[in-house]
Structures are given as C-alpha cells and as structure tokens.
Amino acid sequence: MLGFFKNAFSPRRDHADCSGCSLCLLVCPVWRQSRDISLTPQGHFKAMQHGLSTADPAASVENCTLCMACEPVCPENIDITGTILELRRQLSAPLWLRELQTRIAERAAKPVASPTASSILLTDQALLAHPDTLARAVRLLGGEGAISTSGDCFDISLALEAGATISEQHRERFLTPLRQMKKIIVADGLLLRYLKQWLPYASIIGLGEALSGHAGVRRNLCATDLYVIEPRAYHSDYQRLVKYYDRLRVTHGCAFNLDLQRIAIPATARNLSQRLGLTMPNDEGQTRWVLHGRSINRIVVENLEERAALEKASSFPVVHLADLADVHEV
Amino acid sequence: MAKSIDTGTMISETFQRKVIEPSTPSAYSDSCHVGPDALLGIKRQQTNPTRWNGQSWQEFAAALRDHDIELRENIAARGTFATDAGGTAYGLPHGVVIARSAAQVSALLKAAQQFRVPVTVRGGGLTTEGESVAFGGVLLDMTGMSQVLHVDTDALTVRTEGGIFWHSLAEELRRHGMDYLSAPLNLTSSVGGTLGVGGIDVNSPRLGCSADQALSVQVVTPRGNIVECSDTQNAELFQRVILGYGQFGVITEATLKIRRYTPLRMHYFYYDSLRIAVEDMQLLNRNDASDYSGILTIMDCAVNLLVAFDSDEREAAFRANWQSHLRGHGEPGFALCMLRRYVLRPWKLPEAWFLFQRKRELFPEFRRSEYMRDGLMHDRTVVFSRAVWKFWGSKQMVIPDLATSAEKFVEAVERGNAVCRKYFPHYTLYCVGIKLRPEHKAHYEMSCIPPDAEGWAYGCEFEPMIGGQVYSRDYFQSFKNAIYDIGVDLGGSYYRFGGMMKGYIRRVFGDEVVDRHLAMKREADPAMILNRDVIF
DSSP states (O other), X not given: OHHHHHHHHSOOBOGXXXXXXXXXXXXXXXXXXXXXXXXXXXXXXXXXHTTOOTTSOOHHHHHOOOOOTHHHHOTTOBOHHHHHHHHHHTSOOOHHHHHHHHHHHHHHHSOOOOOSSSEEEEOOHHHHTOHHHHHHHHHHTTOTTTEEEEOTTHHHHHHHHHTOOOOHHHHHHHHHHHTTOXXXXXXXXXXXXXXXXXXXXXXXXXXXXXXXTSHHHHHTOOTTEEEEOOHHHHHHTHHHHHHHHHHHHHHHOOEESBOTTSOBOOSOOOOHHHHTTSSOOOOHHHHHHHHTTOOOSEEEESOHHHHHHHHHHOSSOEEEGGGXXXXXXX | OOOOBOOHHHHHHHHSOOOOOOOOXXXXXXXXXXXXXXXXXXXXXXXXXXXXXXXXXXXXXXXXHHTTOOOBOSHHHHHTTXXXXXXXXXXXXXXXXXXXXXXXXXXXXXXXXXXXXXXXXXXXXXXXXXXXXXXXXEEEEGGGOOXXXXXXXXXXXXXXXXXXXXXXXXXXXXXXXXEESOOOSOTTOBHHHHHHHOOOOTTHHHHOOGGGGEEEEEEEOTTSOEEEEESSSSHHHHHHHTTSTTSSOEEEEEEEEEEEOOOBEEEEEEESOHHHHHHHHHHHHHTTOOSEEEEEEETTTEEEEEEEESSHHHHHHHHHHTGGGOOOBOHHHHHHHHHHHHHSOGGGHHHHHHHHHHHHHHHHHTTOGGGEETTEEOOHHHHHHHHHHHHHOOSOOOOOEEEEEHHHHHHHHHHHHHHHHHHXXXXXXXXXXXXXXXXXXXXXXXXSSOTTOOSEEEEEEEEEOOTTOOOOHHHHHHHHHHHHHHHHHHTOBOSOOSGGGGGGHHHHHOHHHHHHHHHHHHHHOTTOOBTTTTOO
C-alpha cells in the first residue's frame, strides 16, 4: 500500500533524467527489430542531453509503437510515453491529422447523447470490425441493458497517439457522458491511460482485465494456453496488473507473453503510420519472439489486432477472450 | 565481404614475447599514441584523455563508404554515446558505426589501422571511468550484434554474438529451460564487454568470474583479422582477449557454458561487523557450503550476508553443517541489536532513521510476489539488477573497488570502509569471492585478479550513494585515489583500473608486466587504434 502511494505521488521526470541504463532497450520492440539505439526513446533522450534539439527530426519519435513497456522498467520514473507524445506534438501535422482534428471539432459541436446504461465499453476499431466477438464481450460484461458501447473514442485515441492537442472543449464533450458511468471498460490501452488521468475517481479498467475476470472465461483457460496480454493496458497500470496476472497464472497455469521482467511482449510492433495502413507493418519478428520455445496448444488474446498477427504466424488456434466462455454462459 | 579465419601463424607472430624496449615518453614521442600513464614516469593518479585531432577522418570515412559501412556523423548519433554509466567522463566521437557482422568490424578495423583512426568499442556502456567513451574517432556500437546463434541443451553451451546484453541472453536461454552460469548483477552488461573485464556474480565464489565461462570466442583483431580462439586454438590470443580490457581484439561471438535453470532458496544473515561478515563468507566459500554468497551493506551499520542454493539438498546440507557456524542474525534478532545500539547512542538517531528508511524501501523489492513462488526466488538476476538500478543507479556512478587475495581482504574492506566514511554520509559495499581456475592463470595476468591470489580472489566495491547531492569531479577523484592507494599498499588489483584510473596500472602491476603487455599491444595494434586510452 505504501509503495502504491509512493509511486502515485512521486513526480514524473523527463528526458534530462535519463541515466542511460538501457533497461528500456530490453523491452522495446523497436530495439528488438532494429538493434539501433537511435530509434529508441533512450537514444533520443541521450541525444537530447548532448545537443539534439526538439526541432531536429527523429525517427525514434515516429517509430515508437507506444506499447509503454519502457515505463514500468525505468528506474528514474521518466514519463517516456508523455515525452514521446509531446515530441510528436512538435512535429508538423500531416494532412490526415489535420483532417482528424477537424472531425473532432465537428463532433464536439454536436449535442452529447444521454447514456442508456450504467456502464460503457469503449471499443477499438478492431473490435468493432468483429461484431460477433463484440456482442459476446458485451454479453459477458453484463448484457446490452447494463452496458452500452461507444466508438466515439476512435478519433480521440488516434489524436492521442499522434500527439495532437485535444482542446478542453473537445475533451469535455467526450468525458461528460463518461462521468455518469459506474464502470468504464476500455479496449484501447493508450486511451485507458489518459482516461485514468482525466477521470481519477472513476472506475476504469481494460477490456482484457474485465473479460479475464469473468468466471466463464477463467474456467476455460488451461495450462497449455499462451495468454497474450494487451501491452498498453497492462503497462499503464503495471504495479497492480503484474500481481493480477500472476494470480491468474497461479490459479490456471497458463503461460503469458511476459518476459523475465514481467513485461508484456507485444505480438505486433506497429508505429502509427503502420497502424493507419500508410506503411506496411512487419510483425513477423515480434510474433516469432512471442511464440519462440513455447509448449502450447492454443493462443488466447485480449486484443484482436494481435489475433490477426498470431494467426498468420502460428498453426495454433487463436481465440479472443470473449470467445472463450461457454456458449450457454454468453 | 568474405569472412576469413586466420591461422595461428599471425597469432604467434603477434604474441611472441620480444625484448622489451624502453618505454619512456621520449622513446615513442614520434610514434603512435600511447597514454602518458602507460609509460614510465611519475606516479600518476588520474588520466584525462586528449581528444583525437581528426587527421585523415575524411579519407577513413570514404573508405568505410566504399565497404558499404554506414557511418553516422550527425549529433543525434554521436550525442547518444557522449558518456558512460559513470557519467564523469565526456567525449564525442567523430562518427558512430553500429556493428552488424564480424566482416564489417574487420573492414572497419583495417581502415582504422590504415588511417590511424581510434576505434572505441562499446557494449552496454556500463564502464565508470570513461573506458567506453570515445574522445574522437569512431565509436563502434556492438549492441547491433545481439543475436543468439545456437543453444545446445545437450552439450550445455550457447553460441552468441558478442554485443548481446546478458539479460537478452537469459531471455533466450529461458525459453529452452536454461540459464547462463554467472554474469554481472546488471541486466545491460554486454557479453563481449564482460568477457573482456571479468564479470562477477554471487555465484562467482563457486563458478568463477563470467570470463571463465567462455569456451571460445571469435575475435576481430586490431589489424582486422577474424580469429576463432580458445584454450586449445590460438590460445595466446584467447589469453589476451579474455580479461584483456579490449586491447587485443573485438569479441564478435562467444561460446559459453550454460546450465539448467533453477530458482533460488535464499537466506539472509545480518551483521554489525564487516570483519565478522567477511570471515563468515570466506568460511562458506572455503567449504563449498553454498551455491551463492555475497555481502551487501548499508554503510558499515547493516551488513547483509546473502547465502543461496540451487537445490533442496545443498540447502539441507548447509542447514545441517554450516548454518550454526555463522555469527550473523536473522531479521528480528538484528532489529533487536540495532535497537540496543541506537538506544545507547541517541546522537546517532539520524543514522538509525536512514537505515530504517532504506530497509523499508529495499526489502519489498527483493520479495516481490511475482518473483517468489513457494518460498523460492525466480529470475534472481532481474530481482537484483532492477534493485541495483533503482536504488544505486543515477546519472553519476563512482564505484572504486579493491581486489585482493583472501588473506588481505578483511584489511582491504575495513580500510576502504574508513575512506567511504570520510568522504560520504551514505554508501554501500558489495563484496564477493571469485573462484580461480589454475589453468587460466595466464588469463589473469594484468587483470582484476590479484597476482598473489590462490584459490579465491576477493573483490569489494565501494559505492557512495550520491542521491541528489552534487559533488565535483575532483572530489570523486580524490575518493577514488584514496581507495586505490590502498590497493597499491596491499599489493592487490582493481576491477576498474582502466580509463581515468589507468595511472594506477604501473603502480599496481609493476613496469615489467606492463611493458610486456605494451610490447604485445604494439605488435598486435601497430597504429594503437583499438580502445585507445583504456589501458595504453
């Protein structure tokens, strides 16, 4: 408990505090693929300490996948994700981002719809593209009467990832209906991180944690499963979730996509440009590393984007958590 | 470029022991660079390397481009490597090359030799005396070579590239149910860098230093030849490269011994006397009573002897035969000792408060539930290393050390502790033994292993806890000198004798040994380009 308060209130530090210990390299998917320190936050921070200006172009800022694995391992408690997003904010905005900001502004001008349920699931685009899985998830989380879904957050998520400024008015328009919710379940881990900052007293959890807490889902987890934790949500609340998933391991015996530091290894390593389909993603090295040396019969994922990548790379069945519960329970 | 493996001919030419030439500064004044501290002269205590003047850099850069080697000269690339973990030495290279293959490193070194461009090799960059800082020339970032090439679970060996971090190696080995034998308690030391200096773990009292785990290595010599060497193949080169501080080649691949992974059964014993704790640790080492042992202190007030085991059998044998011989306390017993001590010395209450706070922060880190299962500690290197960075790491790290024979060790620790007391309010000592391998005696010459050590060598690191305090570089240097003077006095050695501390090399090893190594270095590296100013 004391540790929680210490972490919660200790000030976040910035690039000037980077000691160059390289612990963040060990968990960085960009580092794993490139072995090039200049493409990583540490390389960027050290270069900034020794002469690089924020105006200089830096591939590390654009290449970061925002998996947030580096933050829990940083002994200096540097706000790495926040710093990367701040640096992105200073880059000149591409056309698609300007269009996105216009879209957010237009939506902000419209009236806010009243919530129809006491809880809400903020989906991501991958989940919305799979209506069957989404419907099963909703039923597991309480049914349509108890939980509503919203895709209103896509543009906000994208703007956050791009480092775009979201005006106070736009943010309020987005947050107003959420303030009335008893529970907010979030599929996008980056949005989850920011919602926890914006609504510190609200009950907010990631979709993976919400579904894995369901008895019907847990009952069907087994020791020969590889459970792939969605990295962003996990790393955004690492101190608590590392213990949560460790208990899940103890009770169900399944393997996780955790490294020796108990950091989630992403099954994909996509920067923003790749997520948007502007450049081709190359997930092969990352999925191979997740699967390397595993004795498993099935892969269970929290995130549908990772399901697609793992299906491509392995011969094992890959199922989403929502598809794990027995039909009669859903 | 085709990969070429040298025959032993080059090696014997390079390493035949020649008549030692005079090594005064004037004798070499017109020749290639040798740091003034590497020559005969006044007894120096510190070296600040001069920046290389950049002569022929453009021709060198053109030669690299001809070989399709990417040379980065922008400030982003150069600034990344401006300092090392010590954070007290600063220098910028003219350019940076990321190592990608032995053939590429070979081409680089051949061009560097031709144009006399210094090459500074960097792995994890965890040196503290500027050894991996480039004061001009090219910086070779070895972490670009971080692949595990082959794991043989039957022969219990792994072949890996030299730039890999030990932790990355452990990640790969664990997928096979394996583990390395011993490595520094630091996740981001590189394999190649460690084999070049030693590498100490808490199982070193039983298994020796990390460098002793290397069965063979692929080396690119300063002339650019790619050579495989081991105890039986090109043995003289192997002797110089292992524990050679990067003077005789770049380690591009290594074959290491490995073992089956086991969690640890941990025991902690607490002392209020350094001497008694060291004596008890040496008792365990002499009798092979534990698989792991080491001492970690909070100043000299709370001295923790860590004892651990790989198996229930070894633990049971310890409990039956040796535990009763140890004079340390358990945690409650030690708390009572401390209470008695500070009740009788109320003016020392600030010290007591510091100990209490430190304990409150440190202990939970070593007992995190995700690493403890059924009373066993899993992934000890992660637990220890994360704690090391979290509680001892900072942008400046000053860690002078002393290495001595078993007989001299208590005196070394006590005298070093007195120096720490004089210079800093808070500090930590880390003591560990190193089992020596008689057949590797040749490896140990001019290394961290003291020449008079038999059976075990012992090392102690003296690390001030700097926190938010600001100290001048001169203050740090005076502290280091005071520690290193003890080593000269006792006839020991050091782990960190390179870089800024290389003024102690002649003082502690003597002219005959240093001159012989300098002659070998000149022969192997005619332009004296490889890791200049680290030793020579």
